[in-house]
Amino acid sequence: MNNKNNAQPVKKQKFQTIATFGRAVLLSGRPGEYDIQGGTRADLFEAREWSSLFLHEAVFGANFGPHEGSC
DSSP states (O other): OOOOOOOOOOOOOOOEEEEEETTEEEEEOSTTOEEEESOOHHHHHHHHHHHHHHOTTOOOOTTSSOOTTOO
16 A cells, blocks of 8 residues: 555635735635735724725625724
């Protein structure tokens, strides 16, 4: 029996930059998948506001950006 590593290589997912907000970058991966990287609380708030107006089909997790009452 040959004990070679049979693990499949992990495909690197390509992300497309949708918009930037200060130091935060809003990215799109697979259809319907969005992510934000970097930025301050203000940048995240602006990204959330912009998304609600221009990317309303995007659904972000509960940890995406600041929430009302958390400032």
